[in-house]
Amino acid sequence: MKLKTTIKRSIAVCALLLGAGSASAAEPEFTFKLHHMLPPPSNAHTNFLVPWADKVMKESDGRIKIDIYPSMQLGGKPPQLFDQVRKGIVDISWTVTGYTPGRFPKSTVFELPFMAADAKSVSMAIQDYAEQEMADEFKDVHLLAMHVHAPGSLNSRDKAIHTAEDMQGLTVRAPNKVMATAFEALGANTVFMPVPQMPSALSKGVIDVAVLPFEVVKPLKIHQLVKHHTEILGKRGLYANSFIFSMNKKAYDSLPADLQKVIDNNSGVELAGFIGQAFDTYEKTGRQAAIDQGNELYQLPDAEIAVWKEKLAFVTADWLKQMKADGYDSQMLLDKANALIDKYQAANQQ
Numbered sequence: 001m002k003l004k005t006t007i008k009r010s011i012a013v014c015a016l017l018l019g020a021g022s023a024s025a026a027e028p029e030f031t032f033k034l035h036h037m038l039p040p041p042s043n044a045h046t047n048f049l050v051p052w053a054d055k056v057m058k059e060s061d062g063r064i065k066i067d068i069y070p071s072m073q074l075g076g077k078p079p080q081l082f083d084q085v086r087k088g089i090v091d092i093s094w095t096v097t098g099y100t101p102g103r104f105p106k107s108t109v110f111e112l113p114f115m116a117a118d119a120k121s122v123s124m125a126i127q128d129y130a131e132q133e134m135a136d137e138f139k140d141v142h143l144l145a146m147h148v149h150a151p152g153s154l155n156s157r158d159k160a161i162h163t164a165e166d167m168q169g170l171t172v173r174a175p176n177k178v179m180a181t182a183f184e185a186l187g188a189n190t191v192f193m194p195v196p197q198m199p200s201a202l203s204k205g206v207i208d209v210a211v212l213p214f215e216v217v218k219p220l221k222i223h224q225l226v227k228h229h230t231e232i233l234g235k236r237g238l239y240a241n242s243f244i245f246s247m248n249k250k251a252y253d254s255l256p257a258d259l260q261k262v263i264d265n266n267s268g269v270e271l272a273g274f275i276g277q278a279f280d281t282y283e284k285t286g287r288q289a290a291i292d293q294g295n296e297l298y299q300l301p302d303a304e305i306a307v308w309k310e311k312l313a314f315v316t317a318d319w320l321k322q323m324k325a326d327g328y329d330s331q332m333l334l335d336k337a338n339a340l341i342d343k344y345q346a347a348n349q350q
Helices: 002-026 043-059 078-087 105-111 119-133 177-185 195-203 249-253 257-265 268-292 302-325 330-349
Strands: 030-035 064-069 092-096 141-148 153-156 171-173 189-191 209-212 228-231 242-248 296-299
Touching (some): 030 078, 043 268, 105 177, 105 330, 119 141, 119 268, 119 330, 141 249, 177 189, 177 302, 195 209, 242 249, 302 330
Parallel strands (some): 030 092, 171 189
Antiparallel strands (some): 092 242, 153 209, 153 228
16 A cells, blocks of 8 residues: 555656646746737737737747736836837837827828728738838837728717818817828817827817727727717728837847747738738727717718818828928829739738
8 A cells, every 4th residue: 555655646746747847848938028008908909919929929839928018007108109119118019100290201101081991901001011111210120010990980079070061160189190180171170199098088078079990989988978970981081090010129139030930920911911800800899889879870972072082182292292302202102002002902802
């Protein structure tokens, strides 16, 4: 009996030692901090950032672990996210290019009125464009992907917006500098604020209209603070914001070649398409939340969209002039952006 007991104990000890050895082998070699501005229920967090981090961990056999910190948990404000990754305060960040006006001038072509289309196609287009034209603007970070959201809508507290004239006198949260110019031309007053501040601004009456895609409307409960939603659809929608998903250069360079390849395999145009698809899919969920709330959803008719396009045509014309004055081949950049959007739209419809 004593011999059997001794054998059992020896087996148990060996099992524990083997288990400890396996656990040690599974410990990550690199742990990176990923910082972003939105809450955990958001589309970006649940359908893009978490799956991406999980995929990187799996494909690295557990050697890379990515800890995600939503809602600015590591401090600072959303406009500081790019500098946080550039300076190495965090290893990876996801943020909006328009939060730092003037910093990424070549990306602004995708923010012009009526450049927006489905998020998947435009996300692939802007990433392709960035790889060709924006290396200088991203020289201080390792770019993982650029992308956009689905065409944004007008989400109004009290007043229904059925025509361009209905914008007059309203205070509108502008998503970026380009669209601030557009809304001001329609007679609106514009203010700029990061997305997380909008629920409070709407509830307090600081703004009348939140300009957002539906995928953000739901997690921020915007549909509970407004009564009207105006959609501007067609082959090209009213606008879209562009986003940067980037990694600190030193963090990327610290990886051995095989792990850099894991990051590379989860970057670029393919990743941009994955993100865009997630945004397109969740757009429908957010839109349904507004319908379930009993809010008015109004789609501008083609004739009214033509009016908006005519009134806002000067924004693109001014952009071309200003970018040319700043030393850029602006017409080439605009033509390339349009051609890439058309290319990926055609490819994704097959």
